Amino acid sequence: MISARILRGVAGVAGFLIVGELTIRFGLTDDVVFPPPSLVLWEAMGLLADPVFLSGVAITLTNWALGLIASVVIAVPLGVLLGSLASVERATRPLLEFLRPIPSVAIIPLAILLIPVDSMMKVSVIVYASLWPVLINTLYGMHDVDPLAKESLRSFGFGAIDVLRRVSLPSAAPFMLTGVRIAAGIALILAVSAELLAGGTGGIGVFVIQAGSGNRTDLILAATFWAGIIGMVANSLLVLAERRLFHWHQARTGATT
Amino acid sequence: MTRTVRARALVLGIAAALTLAACGGSDTASAPSGGKGLEKTTIKVGALPIPDPAALYIANAKGFFKAEGLTVEPVLIQGGAAALPQIKNGALDISHTNYVSTFLAASKGEKIKVVGDVYQAAPNTFNLMVTKDSPLNSVADLKGKTVLVNTLKNIGTLTVEATLKVAGLTKDDVKFVEKPFPDMANALSTGQGDAAWMTEPFITATQSQSGFRKLADTMSGQTADLPIAAWMATDEWVQKNPKTLAAFQRAIAKAQQLVANDRKEVEAVLGQYTKIDAKTASVITLGTFPTSLNATRLQRVADLMLEYKYIESPLDVKTILVGASG
Numbered sequence: 001m002i003s004a005r006i007l008r009g010v011a012g013v014a015g016f017l018i019v020g021e022l023t024i025r026f027g028l029t030d031d032v033v034f035p036p037p038s039l040v041l042w043e044a045m046g047l048l049a050d051p052v053f054l055s056g057v058a059i060t061l062t063n064w065a066l067g068l069i070a071s072v073v074i075a076v077p078l079g080v081l082l083g084s085l086a087s088v089e090r091a092t093r094p095l096l097e098f099l100r101p102i103p104s105v106a107i108i109p110l111a112i113l114l115i116p117v118d119s120m121m122k123v124s125v126i127v128y129a130s131l132w133p134v135l136i137n138t139l140y141g142m143h144d145v146d147p148l149a150k151e152s153l154r155s156f157g158f159g160a161i162d163v164l165r166r167v168s169l170p171s172a173a174p175f176m177l178t179g180v181r182i183a184a185g186i187a188l189i190l191a192v193s194a195e196l197l198a199g200g201t202g203g204i205g206v207f208v209i210q211a212g213s214g215n216r217t218d219l220i221l222a223a224t225f226w227a228g229i230i231g232m233v234a235n236s237l238l239v240l241a242e243r244r245l246f247h248w249h250q251a252r253t254g255a256t257t
Numbered sequence: 258m259t260r261t262v263r264a265r266a267l268v269l270g271i272a273a274a275l276t277l278a279a280c281g282g283s284d285t286a287s288a289p290s291g292g293k294g295l296e297k298t299t300i301k302v303g304a305l306p307i308p309d310p311a312a313l314y315i316a317n318a319k320g321f322f323k324a325e326g327l328t329v330e331p332v333l334i335q336g337g338a339a340a341l342p343q344i345k346n347g348a349l350d351i352s353h354t355n356y357v358s359t360f361l362a363a364s365k366g367e368k369i370k371v372v373g374d375v376y377q378a379a380p381n382t383f384n385l386m387v388t389k390d391s392p393l394n395s396v397a398d399l400k401g402k403t404v405l406v407n408t409l410k411n412i413g414t415l416t417v418e419a420t421l422k423v424a425g426l427t428k429d430d431v432k433f434v435e436k437p438f439p440d441m442a443n444a445l446s447t448g449q450g451d452a453a454w455m456t457e458p459f460i461t462a463t464q465s466q467s468g469f470r471k472l473a474d475t476m477s478g479q480t481a482d483l484p485i486a487a488w489m490a491t492d493e494w495v496q497k498n499p500k501t502l503a504a505f506q507r508a509i510a511k512a513q514q515l516v517a518n519d520r521k522e523v524e525a526v527l528g529q530y531t532k533i534d535a536k537t538a539s540v541i542t543l544g545t546f547p548t549s550l551n552a553t554r555l556q557r558v559a560d561l562m563l564e565y566k567y568i569e570s571p572l573d574v575k576t577i578l579v580g581a582s583g
Contacts, residue, residue: 032446033466109342116346118332198343199303199334206333210306212439214532215462220439 035218043222067126075134083142104129130183141175174249181238303334303352309376316512325504373488378476389468396424402451
């Protein structure tokens with residue numbers, strides 16, 4: 001039952017907020033100043049009527065979307081190529097395994113130094129960070145293709161391109177989408193982090209810098225609240241897309257989510 | 258078949274989006290236009306969301322830049338030191354910075370120039386604060402204690418060191434810990450530090466909300482009226498854009514004159530680029546807004562940095578000022 005699940009989720013969130021509210025109002029000593037959830041939510045609602053904040057959200061989301069799209073455009077073909085050619089994969093694997101664990105946030109200062117156009121700098125770090133989950137999942141997907149299906153097609157005289165188009169790509173597609181979903185979350189982290197470190201003319205992170213300098217912890221948290229909501233919505237939409245596009249895949253792998 | 262058509266449309270769309278994004282970056286490098294012969298008519302100027310650079314926003318709002326044929330796009334920066342790579346690679350043309358960061362960079366051989374004075378300390382604009390029931394009552398009590406500053410090895414630690422000296426202490430008698438301004442109050446209340454070097458609006462907020470006390474004004478005696486903030490640009494930019502710089506300096510000087518004479522001008526513009534509300538703006542202590550770039554006054558900062566070993570050899574500030582007097 002979906003409605004029962006949603007109900008339980010809402011109860012969990014409400015419980016968390018109430019505990020937070022009570023702890024901050026009565027549990028903390030008067031000396032520690034921290035905005036309670038009720039104030040943060042109130043300010044968060046107020047931000048919906050703040051044109052500066054909204055244009056900032058638009059800037060952050062534009063960078064996010066461009067970065068995510070570019071990383072898909074790069075990582076999916078690359079993953080398919082590496083996944084199809086075992087020798088090339090073996091040759092590039094050490095480099096990939098070296099680059100992948102570098103915390104993407106750590107390359108932001110380098111990007112600030114090297115890329116003079118602000119939006120380009122931000123999109124670049126997003127691309128760098130979200131490349132990996134898409135690439136690695138595409139690779140997994142390509143490895144996971146049923147060898148029997150490939151063999152069957154080959155024995156019927158289909159060429160390599162046809163095997164790729166009719167078997168490998170459809171079979172790997174659900175993995176790719178999962179990679180995109182993971183990348184979407186990482187891309188949002190990078191979009192906001194780049195703004196926090198580099199500033200800019202607008203954005204969720206830029207708004208947070210402003211709020212911090214003005215001693216407005218409530219506004220910092222309210223902006224963070226919306227960043228969280230955006231991440232959650234993006235994730236839910238992609239989960240929905242996975243379910244609708246690839247329900248056959250879930251049936252095959254026995255996934256129940 | 259519809260599936261491949263759709264896929265192709267998607268690919269085309271993505272390609273178009275990327276092309277547009279690539280083109281979007283080049284619109285700022287506009288060619289000289291207008292009768293003033295400016296090398297550059299649109300410039301990006303970095304500024305922190307604090308009271309110091311009020312003149313930038315006033316000059317924009319009152320059309321002083323426009324009158325010079327200049328379009329100024331303010332960009333919020335994260336800090337003076339963080340803006341340095343941005344002026345070096347051209348992401349910013351001019352940026353707000355603090356003197357200590359700038360002189361540190363200059364002494365390390367960075368080719369940068371100070372092109373305008375922005376902000377100067379006044380009494381009670383940078384205080385060492387303690388909680389209301391803190392056992393500390395004088396600077397001498399800080400021996401062996403932890404002092405919170407927003408950035409290590411910068412203006413905070415420098416002026417605290419000068420304050421310690423008066424009480425017969427040195428930097429080795431305290432422990433400096435880095436903490437962002439918004440987190441300092443709670444850090445003091447929870448015992449993560451014993452005193453914090455704060456500025457406005459945090460001084461006023463912690464005094465009124467939590468009853469914090471001032472232990473010392475770090476801008477007194479040797480550091481009284483210490484120059485704080487400046488406009489900086491790279492040597493290269495200054496050489497390539499002399500007319501643009503002169504136009505910027507003329508326009509910002511007009512605005513600086515206004516804020517120097519009337520704090521209401523500052524209060525009115527704060528809401529535009531900071532999150533300091535009108536009520537807070539009317540009660541916080543402001544520094545002063547110098548209307549000239551004075552070498553003698555700024556040399557004090559470099560000499561102070563030499564005395565406390567922030568720089569290793571004397572720095573003649575005249576060599577890095579553009580458009581200075583005195």
